[in-house]
Amino acid sequence: MDINDVRGLGTVFALIAFIGIIAWAYSSSRKKRFEDDGDMIFKDDDIAQRSAEAEKKENE
Incomplete structure (x- = not known):
């Protein structure tokens, strides 16, 4: 697993979180x-x- 895999997983996680917030x-x-x-x-x-x-009304 290199840095590009981590970036890809981060992007997928961000997309899932975004869709979850929109659905909420x-x-x-x-x-x-x-x-x-x-x-x-x-x-x-x-x-x-x-x-x-x-x-x-109170002042009148």
Whole structure:
């Protein structure tokens, strides 16, 4: 086994890992979680707006 065999095995391992990560990311069981994470920034705006409205009512 020389260095080229090791490089070849490393390439195969990297390809398998890449395919595994892609399969994990696009699996249907994780879709809900990723959609929730993607909407998180918009949920923060809603919370900030409600907090500002509540604070405004308290000051009146």
